[in-house]
Amino acid sequence: MIGLLAAAVICCLGHFLGAQLSWLPGFVGDFLSWAAHPHIAGGLELPPGIPKVVADLLLAGAGGWALTDLCLRRTDFAHSWACRAGAWGLLTFSLLGFAGMLTVVVGVVSVPWTLAFQGGITAVVAGAWSVGRGGIPRPRRPRLATRRTTRRTTLLLVALAGLAALLVVGWDLFHAALSPVLEWDATIYHAASARLWYLGRPSPRALVGPSVGIESSYNYPPLFPAAGLVTDVIGGGFHDLYLRVASPLLLAAMLSLVFGYARVRYGLAQGAWAVLLLVGSPLVVFYGTWTTDYILLTGLIFLTVVLSDAAASRSDRVLWAIAGSVAGLAILTNFLGWMALPIGLLAIALRTSPRTWWSSLAVFGGSALLVASPWLLRNWVTLGDPVYPLAGAFFHGPGLD
Numbered sequence: 314m315i316g317l318l319a320a321a322v323i324c325c326l327g328h329f330l331g332a333q334l335s336w337l338p339g340f341v342g343d344f345l346s347w348a349a350h351p352h353i354a355g356g357l358e359l360p361p362g363i364p365k366v367v368a369d370l371l372l373a374g375a376g377g378w379a380l381t382d383l384c385l386r387r388t389d390f391a392h393s394w395a396c397r398a399g400a401w402g403l404l405t406f407s408l409l410g411f412a413g414m415l416t417v418v419v420g421v422v423s424v425p426w427t428l429a430f431q432g433g434i435t436a437v438v439a440g441a442w443s444v445g446r447g448g449i450p451r452p453r454r455p456r457l458a459t460r461r462t463t464r465r466t467t468l469l470l471v472a473l474a475g476l477a478a479l480l481v482v483g484w485d486l487f488h489a490a491l492s493p494v495l496e497w498d499a500t501i502y503h504a505a506s507a508r509l510w511y512l513g514r515p516s517p518r519a520l521v522g523p524s525v526g527i528e529s530s531y532n533y534p535p536l537f538p539a540a541g542l543v544t545d546v547i548g549g550g551f552h553d554l555y556l557r558v559a560s561p562l563l564l565a566a567m568l569s570l571v572f573g574y575a576r577v578r579y580g581l582a583q584g585a586w587a588v589l590l591l592v593g594s595p596l597v598v599f600y601g602t603w604t605t606d607y608i609l610l611t612g613l614i615f616l617t618v619v620l621s622d623a624a625a626s627r628s629d630r631v632l633w634a635i636a637g638s639v640a641g642l643a644i645l646t647n648f649l650g651w652m653a654l655p656i657g658l659l660a661i662a663l664r665t666s667p668r669t670w671w672s673s674l675a676v677f678g679g680s681a682l683l684v685a686s687p688w689l690l691r692n693w694v695t696l697g698d699p700v701y702p703l704a705g706a707f708f709h710g711p712g713l714d
Contacts, residue, residue: 357491360555362548369431369547370409376435377405379442384616384635388623393577395584396619399570403612406540406563407642408434413510413539414645416546418691420516427546467582474585474592478568481592485561485601494553496603502530503605504553507541511551519695532692532701536646537606553604560608564601567612568592574619606646613643617653621677624657625664630676633657637677641684648703654681 360366381401390396412430416422494504505527510517520531541556548555568588576584591597600607617640624632636657643650657677665673682689693699 360552361550393573395573402566410536410540413543422514470585474588499604506538621660637680641681644685
């Protein structure tokens, strides 16, 4: 039966290719030429202040490591190197963006204040990690899920998934580093906001208006461009290379997290299939090259799934607070990040006791709103709309419609 299906697929594919021979060779040649020479602007230009930026990234990485351990220590994923690596990449970038966002909200975009916010955030995370470490035993190494697949088939799948992920991330990183920012959303929001904040330092002025361009998108959730602002401020000059290479690196982190989660919950072969399905999606590949916040958003929403799953499995309010905090980071990344809230709500409704519904809901929702509150309050004061650009019928004034 499988042989017949394979033969049918091959026949259909052959018929399709035969019908497309008039244009397919030219398309393949043009695509390969573009893939080999993407540097429209003339090649790689290094940004200023690389040593200072690297030192600052090490500071953010230390905070991200502590936060990752705090998030996963109480879960079945504590012993998964893939989950830890993925969560560390996503949370490190998020902490960097959170510090940059605070400088914009307060109106103190400068090196001392950026370092002060980063140091304060790292100290708070390290303090929570230190306090939470005592008296809480790490979960035992979980018995990993298995499925009836031969060892050879499983190893082949894992090797194929690893190779595919390496090729996609490498291809995305190559193109992101050598190509200018051309994607539409990036040119008016995801990358442009960082430049406007940097040029308007130390107190960037607010842009408010009905335009679908920067007047509106300037007030969208800022976590992604705010991370670029930090590298600009610390490096001593605007350059979008750091933001350009962020998407492929965040894609690598997300793939690692997906593999680790599926590995623990469903098995090694299923983890490989999950990675193959992701890197086989053209949109995932292209968003990995574009300077937008959507890979970060997807990774944070999936991390909310992971933590909500763990919290529901253990009925642990601390885990619900952590899951809600990650959902708050998703809200700060993009207005579509509000989709992270229903994930926790469904997990509470479907997988916890009704006696704990309200307390779990309060902890999860309260933590999310607390983390997202700096930008929500900023937009409430500046625009009169805390959830801009959503709920326009309730909040938007004539100048925002």
